[in-house]
Amino acid sequence: MTSPIVRGRAAATEARKNATGKEFTLVIPVRNDAARLRSCLEAIAGNAGSERVTVIVADNGSTDQSATIGAAAGATVLMLPGHRVGELRNIAANATASSLIGFVDADHIVDSDWIGVALDIFNDPDVAAAGAPYSQAPNANWVQRAYDRFRPALTRRKPAEWLGSGNLVVRREAFERVRGFDGSLESCEDVDLCNRLRAAGYRLIADPRLRSVHFGDPSTLRALFFGELWRGRDNIKVTLRGPLTMRALPSIIVPVVNLVALLMAAAGILTGFRTAGFAVLILATFTAIRAVRMGIGRSRLTWSDVVANFAVAAVYEFGRALSLVARATHRARRETAGERAVA
Numbered sequence: 001m002t003s004p005i006v007r008g009r010a011a012a013t014e015a016r017k018n019a020t021g022k023e024f025t026l027v028i029p030v031r032n033d034a035a036r037l038r039s040c041l042e043a044i045a046g047n048a049g050s051e052r053v054t055v056i057v058a059d060n061g062s063t064d065q066s067a068t069i070g071a072a073a074g075a076t077v078l079m080l081p082g083h084r085v086g087e088l089r090n091i092a093a094n095a096t097a098s099s100l101i102g103f104v105d106a107d108h109i110v111d112s113d114w115i116g117v118a119l120d121i122f123n124d125p126d127v128a129a130a131g132a133p134y135s136q137a138p139n140a141n142w143v144q145r146a147y148d149r150f151r152p153a154l155t156r157r158k159p160a161e162w163l164g165s166g167n168l169v170v171r172r173e174a175f176e177r178v179r180g181f182d183g184s185l186e187s188c189e190d191v192d193l194c195n196r197l198r199a200a201g202y203r204l205i206a207d208p209r210l211r212s213v214h215f216g217d218p219s220t221l222r223a224l225f226f227g228e229l230w231r232g233r234d235n236i237k238v239t240l241r242g243p244l245t246m247r248a249l250p251s252i253i254v255p256v257v258n259l260v261a262l263l264m265a266a267a268g269i270l271t272g273f274r275t276a277g278f279a280v281l282i283l284a285t286f287t288a289i290r291a292v293r294m295g296i297g298r299s300r301l302t303w304s305d306v307v308a309n310f311a312v313a314a315v316y317e318f319g320r321a322l323s324l325v326a327r328a329t330h331r332a333r334r335e336t337a338g339e340r341a342v343a
Contacts, residue, residue, distance in 0.1 A: 004071040005079060023099055024053045024119065027092040029085050030106040031060040034069050036215055037106040041073040044104070047115040054096050058088040066106075086181030086189040089165070093172075093180060101175055105166035107216035108134070117209040118169045128174040128202035129194070131163035134214035143224065144217040146305070146312040149294040160206035161198065161247070165190035167212035174202045188234040192241065199243050224312065225319045232323025254286055258321035287314045 026044060030037050037057070044050055057070035061081025070077040078095060080088055093101045100122055104110060111117075121130045136148035165181075168190065178196040181189045194204060218224040232255060239251045261282040268276025290313040295301050301309075 004075065005067055005077040024102060024115070025093065025096040025098040025100070026053050026055045026102040026104055027058060027089050028055065028070075028075070028104050028106055029058045029060060029088040029092070030062060030066045030070070032062045032064045032066065033106045034062070034065040037066050038069050038073070039109055040104065040106050041070065041075065043109040043112070044115070045073065046112055047110070048113065049115040049119065052119070053102075053115060054098060056092040056095050058092040060085075060088055084183055084186055084189075085165075086185055087183035089189075090180040090183060093175065097172075099172050100169055101172055102169045103165050103167075104212065105214075105216070108166050108212045108214055110167070110213075111209075111211040114210060114212070117207065121205060121207055121210075122169070122171065126203050127171070127205050129163060129168065129170045129197055130205045130207055130210060131160070131168040132206055132208055132210040132212065134164060134167060134217075135211055136217060137213055137215045140217065141219055142304070142308050143221060143312060144219055146294065146308040147217050147224065149298060149309060150316075153297045154206055154208045157205060157207045157209075160194075160204040161245075162191050162194045163204060163206065165193070166214060167210060169210070170197075174200070185234050185238070187231040188238045191235070192238045195238065195241065195243060221311065221315045225315050228316055228319025229323045229326060232320040233327055235320070236324065254317070255320040255324055258283060258286055258317050259324050262318070262321055283314075283317070287317050290317060 028037065028040060041055070041057075044053070044055060047053075055070075055073070055075035057067070057075045057077045059067045059070065059077055059079050059081075060083060061079070067077045067079060076095065078092055080091055083091070089103055100118070102118060118130065121127055133151040133154055134148075136144055140148065170193075174197055178193065178200055180193070182192050183189075185192060197204060218227050236252055236255065239248050261279040264275050264279035265283070267273065268279060287310060291306070291309040294309045294313060295306065298305075
């Protein structure tokens with residue numbers, strides 16, 4: 001019998017030879033996240049229709065029990081240290097030949113009917129990719145509750161421009177045509193993939209029935225700052241690749257303007273120039289706009305929610321602006337989130 005844990009770049013080829021021909025592959029990248037991976041795999045196994053799914057755990061060199069837990073749950077574990085997350089997903093996707101490829105992150109728990117909903121959605125041959133905004137954890141603190149308000153409140157199925165890679169299903173034909181994720185990106189690889197799918201004429205769908213709870217939202221303002229410092233530069237890079245739309249332009253313009261305003265404010269404070277006040281006004285305006293947008297469509301917001309929105313929006317804007325001249329590593333992002341470090 002072939003071991004469920006296979007190693008090296010040839011791992012995908014070996015796993016593909018032993019694939020059972022199931023119609024749906026679920027790819028889960030992981031590094032040093034054993035406990036949450038166990039919960040993720042248990043949720044998948046608890047789905048009706050899980051027998052129709054091949055689960056691939058792409059382990060990026062874990063030193064904990066992640067690989068063992070994956071194998072014990074019946075998943076094929078590919079040991080692939082030293083790869084970016086996009087590369088992990090691409091290699092794992094190539095490990096089977098199923099017509100649908102799902103991407104779920106180890107810090108997610110999908111609903112009990114997630115697999116059935118995904119299969120139902122793809123009965124429509126016009127759908128190339130589907131997903132839904134992440135749901136916040138039930139024990140979310142005030143930072144995480146405010147952070148969750150960045151996400152759109154999805155109440156019905158509708159066309160989408162972007163789907164997060166922690167809760168995403170793609171038709172293999174479309175995925176391979178656009179050559180999968182860009183493995184050179186450290187972040188925002190899902191935005192880039194969705195942009196290329198849309199540019200190729202494919203249809204993306206957001207469906208609230210594909211509910212997935214995310215347990216990896218930043219729990220402190222410091223973790224949020226380092227997360228956006230890590231994510232921000234690739235966000236600009238991906239947006240500039242296009243297709244450029246009016247909705248995408250703020251992702252480029254706002255961080256640049258905020259960075260200039262931060263530099264003006266610093267210079268003004270040091271030299272006594274009156275430009276400092278104008279710079280602070282710019283920063284406060286963009287922060288207020290984002291905070292207001294976070295509240296749109298949300299009922300029963302309290303004054304403490306409004307304050308939380310403003311605080312989270314401010315840290316988000318500062319992190320995105322400073323990412324243009326500084327860069328946090330993924331390791332720093334995980335450490336500030338209180339998680340075990342990854343490269």
